[in-house]
Every structure is written in C-alpha cells, then in structure tokens.
Amino acid sequence: MSPILVGPLAVAGLSTVLAFLIAILDKFLNNYGQLKISINGGKKELVVKGGSPLLGTLAAEGIFVPSACGGRGTCGACKCKVLTDVGPHLPTEMPYMSPKDIEGNVRLACQVKVRKDLEIELPEELFSIKKLKTRVERIKDLTYDIKEVLLSLEGQTIEFEAGQYVQLVVPPYGDIPESAQRAYSMSSRPSDSAHVELLVRLVPGGIATTWVHKFLKEGDSVEIVGPFGEFRIHDTTASMICVAGGSGMAPFKSILNHMKETGAFPEKEIWYFFGARTTKDMFYLDELSALAKAWPRFHFVAALSEPKPEENWKGDVGLITDVLDRYLQGKIDKKKGLEGYLCGSPGMINACINVMKKNGMTEDKIYFDKFA
Amino acid sequence: MKLRPIEKDAFGRMGPGTITAQGFLGNDSRAPEEIIAEDEMEFARLGLDFEAVADELENLKIEGEKGLGEPLTVGKLLIQTGDARGMLPCPYGDGLHHKNAVSVRLADQPAESCVEGEDMLVFSDLSIHLLRVHHFCQGRGSPFRLEPALMARLVKER
Numbered sequence: 001m002s003p004i005l006v007g008p009l010a011v012a013g014l015s016t017v018l019a020f021l022i023a024i025l026d027k028f029l030n031n032y033g034q035l036k037i038s039i040n041g042g043k044k045e046l047v048v049k050g051g052s053p054l055l056g057t058l059a060a061e062g063i064f065v066p067s068a069c070g071g072r073g074t075c076g077a078c079k080c081k082v083l084t085d086v087g088p089h090l091p092t093e094m095p096y097m098s099p100k101d102i103e104g105n106v107r108l109a110c111q112v113k114v115r116k117d118l119e120i121e122l123p124e125e126l127f128s129i130k131k132l133k134t135r136v137e138r139i140k141d142l143t144y145d146i147k148e149v150l151l152s153l154e155g156q157t158i159e160f161e162a163g164q165y166v167q168l169v170v171p172p173y174g175d176i177p178e179s180a181q182r183a184y185s186m187s188s189r190p191s192d193s194a195h196v197e198l199l200v201r202l203v204p205g206g207i208a209t210t211w212v213h214k215f216l217k218e219g220d221s222v223e224i225v226g227p228f229g230e231f232r233i234h235d236t237t238a239s240m241i242c243v244a245g246g247s248g249m250a251p252f253k254s255i256l257n258h259m260k261e262t263g264a265f266p267e268k269e270i271w272y273f274f275g276a277r278t279t280k281d282m283f284y285l286d287e288l289s290a291l292a293k294a295w296p297r298f299h300f301v302a303a304l305s306e307p308k309p310e311e312n313w314k315g316d317v318g319l320i321t322d323v324l325d326r327y328l329q330g331k332i333d334k335k336k337g338l339e340g341y342l343c344g345s346p347g348m349i350n351a352c353i354n355v356m357k358k359n360g361m362t363e364d365k366i367y368f369d370k371f372a
Numbered sequence: 373m374k375l376r377p378i379e380k381d382a383f384g385r386m387g388p389g390t391i392t393a394q395g396f397l398g399n400d401s402r403a404p405e406e407i408i409a410e411d412e413m414e415f416a417r418l419g420l421d422f423e424a425v426a427d428e429l430e431n432l433k434i435e436g437e438k439g440l441g442e443p444l445t446v447g448k449l450l451i452q453t454g455d456a457r458g459m460l461p462c463p464y465g466d467g468l469h470h471k472n473a474v475s476v477r478l479a480d481q482p483a484e485s486c487v488e489g490e491d492m493l494v495f496s497d498l499s500i501h502l503l504r505v506h507h508f509c510q511g512r513g514s515p516f517r518l519e520p521a522l523m524a525r526l527v528k529e530r
Contacts, residue, residue: 074391074460074471095459095468144483175399175513177388182456203454204475204494205515207393245442277443306445319440345441345455 036117039063044127048114054080055109064129064225065122066167070180071110077183078109081121086112129226131169132156134196136220142283145202146247147213148187150195151222157193158227160186162258163251163369166196166226170208173215181225182208185343185369187250189257196224201247231343231369233259237267238337238365243324243352245275248343249284251369255341256288260295271332273301275320279311301327321351328359340366375405378464382506385463392460396502398513411509414520426504428527429495429518433474448529450479460498464506469497473516476526489517493526 032050037057039046048057055071055078058064068075076096082105089097093108134151142148158166167181188197200212216222231251233240242252252272259265276282285302292300303323307313316323332338340356342349349368356366375383383404388395400407415422436444436451443452456471477483477492486492489512499516502508509518 068456070393072391072393076459175388176393178393180393201454203456203473204488204492205394205473205496206454206456210515245440248441275440275442277439281442305439305442319438321440345453347437347453347455348440351440 032115035114037114038117038119040121040124041119050114050116052114053110054082054107054112054114054118054120057114058109059131062131063122063126064131064167065109065126066183066228067110067181068167068183069110070178073108073111076108079106080109081105082107082112083119083121084116086115086118128159129228130156130158131223131225132158132196134222134224136216136218136222137195139216139218142199143281145213146283147200147202149198149200149212149216150188151198151224153194153196158196159193160190160227161232162190162254163231163233164227164229165231165251165369166198166224167228168198168208168212169223169225170211173211176207176211180207183228184247185229185231185250185254186227187253189254189261191258191261196226199247199250199253229369231341231367233265233268233341234339234367235265236337236339237265238339239269239271239332239334240341241271241273241324241328241332241338241356241361242341243273243275243320243348244343245320245348246281246344248348248369249274251343252341253284256291256298260291260298267336268297269333269336270298271301271327272299273303273320273324273327275303275305275323277306278304278308279313320348321355324352325355325359328355328361334360338365340368342366342368379405382464391463394515396463396508396514396516397511398515398517400511400513402511404508404511407509407511408507411520412507415507418520418524420520420524422503422507425523425527426500428530429474429500429503429523432476432527432530433472433495433497433500436474436476445479446530448479449476449526451476460496462498462501462506466505467501469501472496478526478529488515489513489519490522493518493522 034047035050037046037048046061055065065078067078073092090111093111132153134153137152138150140148165183165185167183170180172178184198186196187199188195200209202213203209244252288300292298301316303316303320304313305319307317338361340361342352353366385391386396386404432451435446436453438444443450452475454473459468460471461468473494473496475492475494477486488494494516503518510516
C-alpha cells in the first residue's frame with residue numbers, strides 16, 4: 001500500500017470506529033425506557049417511551065397541545081406547566097417567557113425532553129381535542145386570494161363553540177420537506193358537526209396558505225387537530241361590536257349563523273364591521289346584507305378603504321377603524337353596554353382597541369383572536 | 373474563501389427544516405458565501421447601499437401596516453402586511469424577529485399576473501435584518517429572496 005494512503009485510511013477507519021461507538025453508547029445511555037407523565041395532579045397518567053420532546057410524546061398519546069410551528073420552537077404556542085425540575089429554561093424558550101411564566105415553571109412543550117417521570121399541568125379542555133382525518137369536499141374562490149375550504153369529517157364528528165379554531169396539518173409538499181401545522185378559525189356552524197369550513201387567505205411565502213391555494217384539491221385527505229381557542233360569545237346582554245378584515249371573517253360567519261339558527265343570546269344587538277380595499281377584496285356581501293334584512297338585531301357595515309369610481313360603491317368608505325369610530329360616536333346605542341369582538345392582524349386589532357377605548361369601551365370587554 | 377466560525381454556523385442553519393421549513397437558500401446551487409458576494413457586486417453595479425435599501429423596506433412595511441392587514445396603495449405601489457404566530461431567530465444568532473410577511477408590487481399590476489420574486493417583493497423583519505447586517509438577500513427560489521434589481525425598481529416607484 002502506498003504510504004500516501006495510510007494516513008487518510010487510518011483517519012477514515014478511526015472515524016468509523018468512533019461513529020459506531022457513539023451509536024452504541026447513544027442507544028444505551030439515551031435509552032430512557034418507559035416513563036410516567038402525571039397530568040393535573042394524577043387526574044391522567046400516561047406511560048410513555050422516554051427521550052422525545054414532551055409535545056410529540058403527548059400527541060402520540062392523543063393529547064394535542066396547540067402548536068403553530070410543528071415543534072420548531074418558533075411560535076411559543078405550546079406552553080404548559082412542568083412541575084418536575086427539568087433544568088433551567090433553554091435559550092430557545094426565553095423569548096416566549098414572561099417573568100411570571102418562569103416563576104410558574106411554564107415551559108415550551110416542544111423544547112422539554114421527556115427524560116424522567118414528569119408532573120405537568122394542562123388545561124382540561126385539551127383532553128377533548130381530537131385529531132381528525134377529513135376529505136376536502138369543496139374549494140371555492142371567495143376572492144382572488146381567499147378560498148373557502150369545506151372539509152367532510154367522513155363519519156366522525158366535532159363538537160365546538162362558534163369562534164374556535166383548528167390546526168390544519170400541512171404535509172410535506174413541493175420543496176417543503178417537513179409537515180407543519182397552522183391555526184385557522186372555523187367558519188362553519190357548530191350544529192353541522194360533520195363538516196369543518198375554513199377561510200384561507202394566500203400569504204406570500206406562507207407554507208400552509210401556499211399549500212391550500214396551489215396544491216390542495218377537492219377529494220384530497222387532510223388532517224386537522226382541534227378544537228382550540230377561547231374566542232367565543234360572552235353571555236351578557238351587552239351589544240356586540242364585531243370587527244374583521246379578510247379571512248378574519250371566519251369566526252364571525254360561524255358566530256352569526258349560530259346565533260341566528262339557535263336564537264342564542266336574544267338580548268344582544270350585533271354590529272358587524274367588515275373592511276376591505278376594493279370590491280375585488282370583498283366577499284359574502286349579498287349573504288350578510290340578506291341576513292341583516294331578515295334579522296332586525298343584526299347590523300352589517302361593509303367598508304372599502306380604496307373604492308374605485310367605476311365600482312359605484314354605495315357603502316361606507318375609509319379604513320375600518322375610521323368607520324368604526326364614526327359609528328361608535330353617533331350611530332350605536334350604548335345603553336345596554338358594549339363588548340368588542342375582533343379578528344385580524346395584530347395591527348388591526350391594536351388600532352381597533354384604541355378606537356374602542358377612545359369611545360368609552362373598556363379593555364376587559366374587548367375580546368380578540370389575533371392572527372399572530 | 374475561508375469562512376469564519378460564525379459564518380459556518382449560520383450557513384449550516386440556512387437549509388430547510390432548521391429555522392424555517394423552507395430554509396433561506398431556495399433552489400440556488402451557489403454556496404451562501406457566493407450568494408452574498410455576487411449580490412454585493414450586484415448592489416455595487418446598481419448603485420445601491422444595503423443600509424439605505426433596508427431603511428426603504430422598513431419604511432414600506434410601516435406604510436403598509438396602515439392598511440391594517442388589507443392591501444394599501446402607497447404612491448405607485450400596493451403594499452400588504454401579514455403576520456403569523458411567533459418569532460424567528462437570525463441564522464447568525466444575533467437576534468429574534470417577529471414572523472411576518474410584507475408584499476410589495478406595482479399597484480396597477482393585477483395580483484393574478486404577479487410572480488413572487490419577479491414582480492412582487494416579499495420580505496419579513498428577518499429579511500430586512502439579514503439584508504442590513506449580513507448583506508444576505510437569500511438564495512434564488514426562496515420566497516423571501518430580495519432580488520437586487522427588483523428592489524431597485526420598486527423602491528424607485530415609491
């Protein structure tokens with residue numbers, strides 16, 4: 001053998017032996033075996049295989065903690081209380097933790113590995129969350145960038161409150177090598193437990209929205225996880241001031257149809273402000289106008305921020321916050337009290353909260369579903 | 373080109389599935405250091421300055437945010453800002469940025485005929501940071517690629 005080859009071959013041989021040793025050691029040293037997870041003071045006990053992140057371990061046992069990034073540690077949604085000492089918070093967790101979270105042992109379930117028996121606390125409602133296999137029954141274009149997607153649960157059912165959301169499981173596709181999950185509010189009525197309807201607006205560069213808009217077809221199988229969320233109608237007699245833009249329409253479609261169908265909360269007056277740029281961005285206009293005619297306590301205010309002369313728009317004009325301000329100042333009866341219900345981008349929500357506060361509404365009576 | 377350890381680590385985090393599912397390199401066959409070097413040359417050729425262009429993108433985002441999530445006409449441009457849940461770390465490890473997407477295109481061009489990266493610029497807070505601090509415009513084929521010629525064209529139309 002040439003002496004030139006001896007060095008590289010020796011290094012290659014040594015590397016192979018070391019890799020083999022590491023693999024063997026990893027198998028034995030990182031084999032945590034069967035471990036116990038005790039949830040909510042022993043109300044639920046799980047026996048699981050150790051070594052994996054808590055988020056995935058719980059999901060394998062049918063307990064779905066909300067996560068918008070699929071466990072990559074970039075959304076901060078999968079917070080839960082870990083009472084067992086599992087070491088200090090990781091740098092990947094810190095951006096999502098308030099001092100109160102840190103003091104209360106709140107952790108990101110996707111960043112904590114199950115390496116010993118754990119005691120954790122989870123909201124009870126997570127136990128009723130299911131993973132459902134669905135089939136796409138219909139995809140309808142509402143505008144050039146918003147699609148209405150109707151999913152059939154094919155014999156399964158879902159129980160939810162109007163205003164809640166599900167996580168859509170996006171499989172690997174095109175250049176996307178990994179599955180991801182994204183949250184979408186349900187626009188369907190709770191009484192139709194055999195279907196889930198979602199409104200999805202195309203976000204440039206968005207993984208889930210690109211999949212829905214460019215890859216998903218009628219007849220395809222889709223997994224969803226849910227229901228999640230605290231956004232729901234509050235049982236009071238106060239009038240509802242609802243504001244949305246774009247696909248923020250979804251929870252309100254569900255809420256309005258549910259209230260009309262069941263006659264729920266009969267004392268509540270409902271004002272619904274919906275903003276878009278031009279008529280090309282507006283949808284469900286006829287349906288909501290017809291609903292307002294047939295349902296005296298429902299008032300629908302559609303506004304365009306940049307109507308073109310040729311559109312001959314007869315409705316309100318301006319940014320939705322300006323329109324809301326005008327109505328709150330002179331057209332809405334405040335005698336029964338007002339509650340705010342908002343769904344949209346953080347910018348829209350913050351701007352609406354400012355307008356509502358300026359008009360005497362209190363922040364504790366403003367409920368919202370922020371996209372972010 | 374010899375890479376510094378910080379660059380080596382950063383480039384290792386730019387592939388799909390580490391920080392974002394898609395990664396930062398798109399289908400570009402060039403190494404990250406080549407992408408940066410070639411874009412720096414393109415910036416010089418177009419007479420652009422990284423800091424100034426990053427400021428312009430920041431301003432476009434601020435203007436677009438006034439649309440409250442809906443598209444908004446700003447001069448000859450149409451800007452739309454959107455948000456997602458969470459934060460993204462910079463691959464170079466020097467900061468966390470809110471997950472968002474700002475799209476900018478000519479207002480008179482119908483959305484249906486727009487091609488991302490060719491007629492429409494898409495960027496986030498992280499893209500602005502990568503441009504400003506690291507001169508990294510991302511690889512070709514990345515949805516958030518900041519093509520220097522397109523940036524020069526759109527920024528001029530503002």
